Every structure is written in C-alpha cells, then in structure tokens.
Amino acid sequence: MSANLFALYRTRVVEALARIVPELPPEVAARVEVTPTRDPAHGDMATNAALLAAKPARRRPAELAAELAALLSGADGIESAVPAGPGFVNLTLSPATLRAVLPAVLAAGEAYGDSAVGAGIAVNVEYVSANPTGPMHVGHCRGAVVGDALANLLARAGYAVTKEYYVNDAGAQVAALAWVVYWRYLELLGTPMTEAEFETLVPGGALQYRGDYLLPIAGILHDAHGAGLADAERRPLPPAVWFERVRGLALDSLLGQIRDDLARLGVRHDVFTSESAILAAGAADAAIGRLDQAGLLYEGVLEPPKGKQATDWEARPQTLFRATAFGDDVDRPLRKADGSNTYFANDIGYHGDKIARGADVLIDVLGADHGGYVARMRAAVQAIAPAYAAAGTVAFEAVLCQIVHVIKDGAPMRMSKRAGTFVTLRDLLDEVGRDAVRFTMLTRKPDAQMEFDLDLAVAQTRDNPVFYVQYAHARCRSVLRAAAAMPELGDLSPAALAEAPLDALQADAELALVRRLGHWPRLLEGAAQAREPHRIAFHLNDLAGDFHMLWNRGRDDATLRFLQADAVSATRARLALVAATAMVIRSGLGVLGVTPVEEMR
RNA sequence: GCGCCCUUAGCUCAGUCGGAUAGAGCAACAGCCUUCUAAGCUGUGGGUCGGUGGUUCGAAUCCACCAGGGCGCGCCA
Numbered sequence: 001m002s003a004n005l006f007a008l009y010r011t012r013v014v015e016a017l018a019r020i021v022p023e024l025p026p027e028v029a030a031r032v033e034v035t036p037t038r039d040p041a042h043g044d045m046a047t048n049a050a051l052l053a054a055k056p057a058r059r060r061p062a063e064l065a066a067e068l069a070a071l072l073s074g075a076d077g078i079e080s081a082v083p084a085g086p087g088f089v090n091l092t093l094s095p096a097t098l099r100a101v102l103p104a105v106l107a108a109g110e111a112y113g114d115s116a117v118g119a120g121i122a123v124n125v126e127y128v129s130a131n132p133t134g135p136m137h138v139g140h141c142r143g144a145v146v147g148d149a150l151a152n153l154l155a156r157a158g159y160a161v162t163k164e165y166y167v168n169d170a171g172a173q174v175a176a177l178a179w180v181v182y183w184r185y186l187e188l189l190g191t192p193m194t195e196a197e198f199e200t201l202v203p204g205g206a207l208q209y210r211g212d213y214l215l216p217i218a219g220i221l222h223d224a225h226g227a228g229l230a231d232a233e234r235r236p237l238p239p240a241v242w243f244e245r246v247r248g249l250a251l252d253s254l255l256g257q258i259r260d261d262l263a264r265l266g267v268r269h270d271v272f273t274s275e276s277a278i279l280a281a282g283a284a285d286a287a288i289g290r291l292d293q294a295g296l297l298y299e300g301v302l303e304p305p306k307g308k309q310a311t312d313w314e315a316r317p318q319t320l321f322r323a324t325a326f327g328d329d330v331d332r333p334l335r336k337a338d339g340s341n342t343y344f345a346n347d348i349g350y351h352g353d354k355i356a357r358g359a360d361v362l363i364d365v366l367g368a369d370h371g372g373y374v375a376r377m378r379a380a381v382q383a384i385a386p387a388y389a390a391a392g393t394v395a396f397e398a399v400l401c402q403i404v405h406v407i408k409d410g411a412p413m414r415m416s417k418r419a420g421t422f423v424t425l426r427d428l429l430d431e432v433g434r435d436a437v438r439f440t441m442l443t444r445k446p447d448a449q450m451e452f453d454l455d456l457a458v459a460q461t462r463d464n465p466v467f468y469v470q471y472a473h474a475r476c477r478s479v480l481r482a483a484a485a486m487p488e489l490g491d492l493s494p495a496a497l498a499e500a501p502l503d504a505l506q507a508d509a510e511l512a513l514v515r516r517l518g519h520w521p522r523l524l525e526g527a528a529q530a531r532e533p534h535r536i537a538f539h540l541n542d543l544a545g546d547f548h549m550l551w552n553r554g555r556d557d558a559t560l561r562f563l564q565a566d567a568v569s570a571t572r573a574r575l576a577l578v579a580a581t582a583m584v585i586r587s588g589l590g591v592l593g594v595t596p597v598e599e600m601r
Numbered sequence: 602g603c604g605c606c607c608u609u610a611g612c613u614c615a616g617u618c619g620g621a622u623a624g625a626g627c628a629a630c631a632g633c634c635u636u637c638u639a640a641g642c643u644g645u646g647g648g649u650c651g652g653u654g655g656u657u658c659g660a661a662u663c664c665a666c667c668a669g670g671g672c673g674c675g676c677c678a
Contacts, residue, residue, distance in 0.1 A: 035617065038624085048620060051658075061658070085621040086658065131678065171678055275678095305674050306602045318676075329604065329674090336676045343678050371605050372673040400606070403671070444614070448607055449671065456613085456627095460640045463613090463627050471640075482637065526617055538615060541625080552642050561637055600640075 003104050003112060004521035009045060009078075009091060010034040016071040017049045020064065021057040028052050034091075036519050040508075042084060043092035044515060051087040061087025098511060099502040101518040105580035106498035110587040113521035117529060118159030124354045125151040127365035128262065128269070129166040132254040133177045135213055136261045136425040138452065139367060142401045144425075145441040145593070147365035148267045149533035150399065152591045157528030162359070165269040166350060169251050170276040171343065176208045177254075178247035182229070182236070183207060184218035185246070189227055191234040201236060217253045221246060261425045266434055266593045273353070275346065284341050284349030288319075288334060290387040291348075296322045302330065321348075326379030344373075348380045351396075355381070355388040361395045363531070365446075374398040399531060402449040404441075409455065432457040435594045439466040442537040442592055465541045466594070469585065472544035474600045475551060476582035479562045483575055489568060494583075497576040504570035505577060507560055509550040513577060516546050520584050524591075533591065540588045547581050 014032050018024060032049045050065035057064065065083035072081035072089065077097035084090045105112045127147020130140045148163070155161045168174070179202045186193065199206055227234065229242040236242075262268070278284070291297050300320045304313045320331040321344075334345040354362055362381060366373070381396035388394075406413045406423050413423060428437055436457040443465055444450040460467050483489055490496070505511065519539070527535040554561040562574045586596040 031618080033617085033620090035620090037621090038616095039621080042621075046621085051620075054658080088621065090621095133678095168678060173678055302675055313675085316676085320675095333675055338676080340676095342676070347678095368606070368672050370673085370678095374605075400672090402606070445607095448614090451613070453613080461627095462641070465626085467640075468626090471638095475638080479637070523617080530617080532617095534615090535617080538625090541615095545625080548641085551637085555636060555639095555642075556633095558637095563637055600638085 003108060004115070004525070005093070005097075005101070005518050006034050006036070006045060006522040010047075012075055012078075013047045013049050013068070013072065013089075016068055016075070017053055019071065020067050021053050021059075023056075024053055025056055028056055036515070036522075037090065040512070042088075043080070043082075043090040044098065044518075045091045045093075046084075046088045047091070048088060050083070050089060054087065065089050095503075095506075095511070098514055098518065099505055101514055102502060102576045102580045103498040105517055105583055106494040106576060109494065109583055110590060112583065112587065113524040114156050114158070115521065115525040115528065116158040117525055118154060118157045120160075121158075121360050122160045122162070122358050123151075123154050123361040123363060124162045124164055124357075124359035125154070125363045125365065126164045126166055126354070127151070128258075128267070129168070130258060131168045131173055132251050132258060133173050133209055134211060134254065136258055138404050138406055138423045138425065138428055141265065141425045141428065141437065142404050142441050142446070142450070143365045143367060144262065144265055144267050145438050146399060146401055146446045146533060149438075149442055149536070149592050150363070150365065150531060152593065153524070153528045153533050153536065154531075156591060157525055159361075159528070162271060162357075163269045164271045164273060164354070167255065167272055167274045169255075169274055170279055170346070172204075173208075174247060174251065175203065177214075177250050178243055179203070180207050180209045181214055181217050181221065181250045182242060182246050184214050185221045186230060186234065186236060188218050188222050189230055189234045191230065191236075193235055198236065213257075214250075217250050220253060221249055224249065261429075264429050264434065265425065266438065273350070275350065278350050278353055279341075279346060281353075283353045284346045287349040287352040287384055288341075288345060290352070290384055291321060294383065294387070296325065296383055297334070298322065298331075300331065302333070321376075321380065321383070323376050323379040323383075326382045328375045328379040332376045332379075344376060344380075347377065348384060351377065351381055352384050352388050355385060355394050359394065360389075360391065361397065363397045363399060365399045365401065368400050368402045370398075371400055374400070397531065399446055401446045405449070405451045407451050407453045407455075412451075435470065436464075436466045438592055439469070439537060439594050442534050443541075445532070445534055460600075465537065468548075469540045469544045469589070470594070470597050471600055472547045473582055473585045473589070473596045474598060476547070476578050476585070477598045479578050480575065480582070483563055483571070486563065486565060488565060489571055489575070492572075492575060492579075494579055497572065497579055500572040500576050501569060502573045502576060504567075504573040507550075507553070509546070509553050509560070510574070510577060513543075513546045513550055513581060516543050517580055517584055520588075536588050536591050540585060540592075543581070543585060543588075 013034055014029050031052055034045050034047045037043055037046050050068050051061050053064055054061040065087045069081040069083045069089045072078055077094055078091055079094040080092045082090050125147055128144045130136055151161050151163045183198050231237055298320055299317050301315050301317050318333045319335040321334055323332045332344055333342055336342055378396045381394055385394040386392045440457050456464055483492055523539050562578055564571050589596045
C-alpha cells in the first residue's frame with residue numbers, strides 16, 4: 001500500500017470517475033484532487049472529481065457526485081462516501097484504514113512520507129553566496145536557512161540535490177577589500193602616511209569596508225609578512241608586490257569566517273564554486289561565444305534608465321544580449337566600457353557551468369534586492385540551455401527572500417552596514433540559538449517581509465513555535481522513556497509496536513492525531529513541488545498542537561493517558577501513536593535543520 | 602516613469618496548481634494547578650480577505666484598474 005493515503009485514494013477516485021464518464025479528457029482527470037477536509041464533519045478526505053467532470057460530461061455536478069459516491073462506497077477501506085455541497089464527495093475511511101497509518105510510519109521511520117516525484121531530476125540549489133567581504137548578517141541568514149531547508153525538502157521528494165555556494169571572489173569588491181586590508185596593515189605598522197593620502201592611490205579614490213572586522217586580518221598579514229609588504233619608511237609598495245597576497249589572504253580569512261558562521265547555523269554546502277576559477281576556465285567567454293553563435297548578441301545602444309538621476313549617463317554602443325527574445329524587458333549588456341565582462345556575463349558563464357555539471361533545474365535563492373535580476377537570468381538560462389544541456393532545456397527558478405527586520409524589546413533595531421550597527425549572524429546565533437533562528441526564519445513565506453522578534457524566539461511559551469514543536473517531541477520521548485521502565489509492556493521497538501493491535505485508539509483526539517500523521521506524505525510532496533519549506537514548519541506546529549491537546553485531555557480523562565499499567569494492550573496502541581508522532585516530528589525537523597530534543601530541561 | 606514582491610482579526614501570520622461556514626497563536630474576556638511536566642489547558646468574543654470591476658457552478662486565491670508598503674531599474678556584485 002502506498003504510504004500516501006491521498007495519492008492512493010486519488011487513483012481510486014479517478015478510476016471510479018472513468019467508469020461513470022468514460023470519455024473524460026485526461027487533462028480534466030489530471031486536475032482531480034483528493035484533499036484533507038477542513039471540517040472533520042466532512043469525513044477524512046474530499047474530492048472535487050464530480051465538479052470537474054460535470055462540464056465535459058454535460059451532467060449536473062450533484063448527480064455525478066451521487067453516482068461517484070455510490071461507486072466508492074463499496075471500495076476497500078472506505079467506510080462511507082457521500083455527496084456533499086455543490087458536488088464534492090466526502091470520504092470517511094474505516095478506522096482500521098486510518099489506524100494503518102501508524103504501522104506505516106513505524107516501518108518507514110523518518111523516511112515515512114518520502115516521495116519519488118523528483119526521481120531522476122537533478123536540482124542545483126544555490127544559496128547564501130554572500131560576498132566574502134565581511135561577516136554574514138541577518139539578511140544573509142534568511143536565504144541560508146530557506147535555501148538549506150528547501151534543498152533538504154527536495155531531497156526528501158526524490159530530487160538529486162546539489163547545495164551550492166557561489167564565491168564572488170573576482171570582482172571590484174574584492175579588489176576594494178584588498179586595498180582596505182592593506183591600509184589597515186600600514187596603519188598597524190605605524191605608517192606616516194595619512195588616510196587621505198593613501199586614498200589617492202586607491203582605484204576609485206576611496207576606501208570601502210571600514211568595519212573593525214578587518215583589523216584582525218591586517219594582524220594576520222603582519223604575522224605572515226612582518227613589515228615586508230611596505231617600504232623602509234612604512235609607506236606603500238607598488239600593488240604588484242602585495243596585491244595578490246593581500247587579496248588571497250583576506251579572501252581566505254573572510255571565507256573561513258563565513259564557513260564557520262554557516263557551520264554554526266548548521267548549513268553545509270556540497271560545492272563551493274569560485275568565480276575566479278570559473279572565469280579562469282573560460283566559462284564566461286564560452287557562454288558569450290555560444291550566445292553569439294546563436295545570433296543572440298548585437299552591438300547596440302540602450303535607452304537611459306528612467307526615474308534615476310541620469311547626470312552621468314552617456315549613450316554608447318555596447319555588446320547586448322537579446323534578453324527581450326526570452327521575456328525580459330530590455331536587452332542586457334555583457335561588456336563594460338573598458339571591454340571587460342559585466343557581472344551578468346560572468347554569471348551566465350557560471351549558470352552554464354552548473355548546467356554542464358548536469359543540473360536539470362537551477363534554483364537561485366536570492367535577496368529581494370536581486371529581484372530585478374531574475375528575468376534576465378531566466379532569459380539567459382533559456383538561451384544557453386540548448387548548448388549546455390543534453391535535454392536542451394533547463395528550468396530556472398528564483399526564490400526571493402525579503403528583508404528581515406529584527407525586533408528587540410518591541411522596537412525594530414536599526415541596521416546600517418556603514419555605521420557598523422548591523423546584526424551579524426553570529427550575534428543572532430549567540431542571542432537566540434541555531435534552532436530558534438532556523439525555525440523562526442521558516443515560519444513565514446520567503447517572499448514576504450518578516451519581523452524577527454528576538455524576545456519571542458527565545459521565549460519558552462506556547463506562542464513560540466520552536467519551543468512548542470520541540471516540546472511536543474520531548475514529551476513523546478519522555479513517554480517512551482517512562483514506558484521503557486515498565487517491563488510488563490513488552491517489546492517497545494518500532495517494529496514490535498507496528499504489530500500492536502490498535503483498536504483501542506477510539507477517542508477523537510487520538511484519531512485526529514492519526515489523521516494528521518496521515519497528511520504528512522501529501523504535505524511533504526506538495527511543499528517540495530511548491531518550493532515552500534515553510535509549510536513544513538506550519539504543519540509541525542499543527543501536529544504538535546494535536547499532540548499537546550491529546551496529552552492535556554489525559555489530565556481530565558485518566559482513560560486517555562498514554563501509560564496505564566493495567567491496560568497493556570491499549571497502552572501499546574497509544575505508544576505506537578506516540579512513537580509515530582515522534583518520528584514524524586523528528587523527520588520534519590530534519591528538513592528544517594532543527595534539533596529534535598529529547599528533553600526540555 | 603517602468604518592473605517584481607507584499608496587503609487576511611487589535612498584533613504576528615497560515616490558508617494546498619480556484620472549492621464547502623476564511624484558520625492558528627498572541628492580546629481581550631470567563632474559568633482551570635493534589636496533574637504521565639500549569640514552560641500549560643478549556644471556553645467566549647473578534648473579519649467589507651486594501652478598494653472597484655471582471656472571469657467562473659464556485660474567488661482571499663485567476664484577470665484588469667486603483668490605493669498603500671518594500672525592492673530594483675546600463676558601464677556594482
């Protein structure tokens with residue numbers, strides 16, 4: 001039997017519908033849904049089959065629903081099927097069918113609910129990709145958590161997932177970084193030069209990245225080279241002497257910090273791809289060549305941008321990619337005024353590289369400030385896919401993560417990189433811990449702005465979902481530990497509990513929990529297909545709610561308590577329920593990257 | 602000016618490729634501690650789903666326009 005009850009009964013419904021309406025078009029059959037009911041009074045599941053079939057069959061929905069219900073009433077495991085509302089058919093499963101969810105969970109363990117919808121599809125999820133010019137802050141953190149959970153989720157749905165980090169180590173920002181670090185180094189040596197004087201040497205004429213976090217790097221530079229990177233008067237040497245060393249050391253150091261931050265956050269990428277390595281391998285030029293061969297490049301002049309001060313605007317011909325042929329608003333430049341590649345050109349090369357490595361689907365998890373970038377990248381991926389992919393097409397998807405506002409003591413914390421008051425990821429982790437950061441970041445759709453309430457994230461109360469879900473798991477484990485100390489209950493291994501008779505599970509609160517466990521496979525698959533890991537977080541919150549409710553019922557009604565020494569069979573049935581609940585919570589927390597704690601003390 | 606995202610209860614947010622009476626927590630109000638953990642529980646009240654039209658058997662969901670908030674708009678990454 002399929003572990004996914006909804007998928008199973010969907011096929012039954014479609015078969016039954018095909019007998020009533022043999023000429024049903026396949027595209028209509030494909031839209032048939034069997035969904036959990038919102039109202040328990042409507043049974044366990046409902047289908048819209050009759051509503052969909054009514055039009056092509058030229059029949060009244062209610063009439064079809066009645067026939068469908070009659071046909072399904074005899075079906076295996078269905079206790080009743082009744083037409084309802086405008087043409088739904090509500091299905092109520094037999095208690096035995098419902099309870100059979102428990103042995104299914106116990107047998108599969110944390111793999112319960114895993115799906116094969118993604119089988120044979122390689123997905124590359126690129127996330128974080130913070131520039132190695134400073135420490136990670138909360139803005140990066142959301143993308144890190146969302147990308148990581150999304151990648152985990154897709155893996156559970158059968159996709160072959162690569163978690164990737166793109167290291168932007170080739171651009172002007174990294175050059176600027178090297179100049180600042182070098183200046184800090186000179187300062188450390190006690191250079192007689194003034195900062196203003198030094199800045200006249202800097203390309204662009206000004207130092208960037210003034211944060212204190214660069215001071216230790218200057219220190220490392222000093223440890224490694226002593227005064228050897230300056231002249232005898234502690235004044236700068238030509239860049240040819242020091243630039244590559246300083247740049248390399250700064251990059252290593254900052255990337256090391258980022259990796260360390262990510263490790264603390266529990267994020268681990270499979271692949272770190274270096275932009276400079278990609279460029280050195282000629283990926284960008286190769287991609288540009290492919291676009292040229294395909295006739296998608298031309299020399300042209302763009303309109304000046306609207307709504308922005310166009311004071312320094314100068315119309316000039318440049319190499320443009322015909323992005324408008326693939327749905328973008330304007331064609332996009334690939335070369336700067338000095339003839340070097342734009343970032344976009346390099347990024348096309350990088351995406352080509354990901355495709356060449358075998359990805360069928362590219363997912364970029366980006367900050368909201370990259371929203372304007374999506375259309376052109378999608379256009380570029382479509383344009384180069386025929387040259388890079390065996391199948392000739394590659395899907396490009398972007399998940400945009402909106403701004404996170406950190407709230408403390410009820411007031412938003414101002415964040416400014418320039419003023420050095422932004423909240424670093426490390427500060428956030430120190431303040432609230434990994435689990436709270438990860439779970440909280442996933443309790444909101446990524447494409448909506450979110451407020452991160454520091455006080456709530458650490459609160460040990462009902463309204464903190466992290467706590468609430470972890471507490472439910474801890475309670476389950478606590479019950480199982482207590483049961484293990486009762487020898488009269490016999491073998492309590494999952495395999496043994498999977499064989500336990502379950503007839504004793506009769507109470508509404510018990511069956512509600514069983515139902516919720518039965519929803520898990522459908523939810524996991526749907527969340528993966530929609531690329532929405534936050535659904536997992538909400539489902540776990542609901543599941544925890546069902547469990548806590550049952551637990552609390554035991555307070556008023558002693559017959560509902562899990563452990564009863566004088567009712568061994570009923571206790572074993574309830575332990576099957578508790579063990580299955582713990583497994584699903586653990587499984588879901590695994591997707592989110594949150595620890596399933598054993599106890600809350 | 603143009604493009605993308607968002608707008609659901611006093612607050613923070615869900616809402617399943619359109620489905621039945623739009624849900625949860627907090628806050629408010631009324632109760633509940635000798636308990637397998639009160640770090641909690643039970644119940645009550647609370648909605649013009651930003652607005653106006655449209656498509657549909659059916660719209661919070663799709664489309665158009667409008668309002669408000671966010672992000673972006675060649676030679677940054």
